Amino acid sequence: MNDLQLEMKFTGDPGRNRLRDTINAGEFTLLIESRSPAKDLDLAVGSERLAELEKCILAITGIPASLAVLDGGNSAEYWRAAEFVGALDPEERDRHLFYFGGRNTTASEMRQLTSLALSAGARNLVAVSGEAAAGEGLADTRRHHFFESRRMLSYWNAEREVPPTLFTGCAVNPFQYTAPSLFSQYANLIRKLHSGAQFVVTQAGWDMLKLQSLCWYLRSRAFYQPLIARLILLTPERVERILGGQEPGVTISKDFQRILDQELRFSRSQFEAAQWRRLELQAAGCRLLGFSGVQVSGANTPARIATVADRITSALQEFKNFNEWLEAYNSYQARAEMAPLSTSFYLYDRALLRAFPESPLKMNVPDPIEVTWGERFRYRLRHFLFPHADQQGASERQWLKRIFAGCGGCDRCRLVQCEFICPDHCPKHLANGPCGGIRPDGSCEIAGVGECIFRRQYRLADWRQHVLNWEDRVVPPGRTDEPGDANVPEIKTNR
Ligand code: SF4
Numbered sequence: 001m002n003d004l005q006l007e008m009k010f011t012g013d014p015g016r017n018r019l020r021d022t023i024n025a026g027e028f029t030l031l032i033e034s035r036s037p038a039k040d041l042d043l044a045v046g047s048e049r050l051a052e053l054e055k056c057i058l059a060i061t062g063i064p065a066s067l068a069v070l071d072g073g074n075s076a077e078y079w080r081a082a083e084f085v086g087a088l089d090p091e092e093r094d095r096h097l098f099y100f101g102g103r104n105t106t107a108s109e110m111r112q113l114t115s116l117a118l119s120a121g122a123r124n125l126v127a128v129s130g131e132a133a134a135g136e137g138l139a140d141t142r143r144h145h146f147f148e149s150r151r152m153l154s155y156w157n158a159e160r161e162v163p164p165t166l167f168t169g170c171a172v173n174p175f176q177y178t179a180p181s182l183f184s185q186y187a188n189l190i191r192k193l194h195s196g197a198q199f200v201v202t203q204a205g206w207d208m209l210k211l212q213s214l215c216w217y218l219r220s221r222a223f224y225q226p227l228i229a230r231l232i233l234l235t236p237e238r239v240e241r242i243l244g245g246q247e248p249g250v251t252i253s254k255d256f257q258r259i260l261d262q263e264l265r266f267s268r269s270q271f272e273a274a275q276w277r278r279l280e281l282q283a284a285g286c287r288l289l290g291f292s293g294v295q296v297s298g299a300n301t302p303a304r305i306a307t308v309a310d311r312i313t314s315a316l317q318e319f320k321n322f323n324e325w326l327e328a329y330n331s332y333q334a335r336a337e338m339a340p341l342s343t344s345f346y347l348y349d350r351a352l353l354r355a356f357p358e359s360p361l362k363m364n365v366p367d368p369i370e371v372t373w374g375e376r377f378r379y380r381l382r383h384f385l386f387p388h389a390d391q392q393g394a395s396e397r398q399w400l401k402r403i404f405a406g407c408g409g410c411d412r413c414r415l416v417q418c419e420f421i422c423p424d425h426c427p428k429h430l431a432n433g434p435c436g437g438i439r440p441d442g443s444c445e446i447a448g449v450g451e452c453i454f455r456r457q458y459r460l461a462d463w464r465q466h467v468l469n470w471e472d473r474v475v476p477p478g479r480t481d482e483p484g485d486a487n488v489p490e491i492k493t494n495r
């Protein structure tokens, strides 16, 4: 990346962004997802494949359609989505979506990739902090650098050299089934929206009630950014991958697994037919719930792309009314329980009942959130010992911080902003998480870490009755030696 030209000379019309305009005009949009390949595939070959997919997508007529290029994901070495912008038709690049993953990305590389993508004509970017590799342990994850998505959004939205039509998005995992996990995930989303996210893409899942809750929650907080639901077209192999934990943050409930097992007992073609119908129902439901579009994963051949477009177009024609859709959806899913836990928390209704919230909107009250005696004691002790740690040099009182806060030694102490739980305990060193890989029971994506640290922070903030203040904090990164960090806009901290 070192020899990239950083001056931005924009390709295409910098005043045009057809994806943003289509979504903002209320046209339900289809995005077909493709991952950038691993580096064992030649860049030129990968570019040709992507250009072929683009041609199929541009041929779709029944629904506005675009390509969403994901950053390779959790394989060790992969080409970056930004490196493929130039492979696409120069006149069409403003229609497509490009992901920026934070894994193995320094601030300087993020700037270079942004420059590369924008110069080549990309206008729609999504920031994600990145995933751990499949089976990766704590020590391995810690060796990688994860550039936080919130910081990317801040950078993109503060940078003066970007086209005025830049449309930046973020991701959220709404499939959370305990109150602390749900509220800490929502809090992170709100921070990203405050940092400049103009639209939101959800993690993939099958629980339509959780998608509806996300929509209602954001509207109740007066956030009206467009929402795009990520949907997976399942194959037997994909089901195995998900059940094997190879897609962090994607969950299949026991009931849903039972249904899939039944579908698998018949022939492969019957299994496929069942998945096409599921995709139709989900896509039509998303539109009726207020989503602006869907991003479909698993359509990786020209034939499948054409079928996805046909199926979704016809489903949008078939279901124009919420109640008709609900009846079809419930009978198809046989009212299966989509929640993976027996005591799952839902913020509003506990069943899909209506398209629009009642007025006034009633929230379910979660059970009291547990904070143990030990947690309260540790909080008070750290508060007593390090009340001004954020205003002191990070090395000050470090041996005490090591003993009482598990300090790993970063360059800027953030204990005070983090409910006195050191953010460096997150294996990805995220400061404003949680990431989308958090498991349904609230434990960290990385085995052996225990409860996600942001969920612990949330429980303490709830105990101290200042959740809104906690949500409002934007915590800086711990390392200040990355090239380019100075250009990342400064931090707002409220205490
Ligand atoms: S934030 Fe954590 S790692 Fe950094 S100085 Fe404070 S206690 Fe140590």
Ligand code: SF4
Pocket (backbone or CB within 6 Å): 425, 426, 427, 428, 429, 430, 433, 434, 435, 436, 437, 438, 439, 443, 444, 445, 446, 449, 451, 452, 453, 454
């Ligand atoms: S501690 Fe939370 S945010 Fe960090 S990697 Fe684990 S699940 Fe993700």
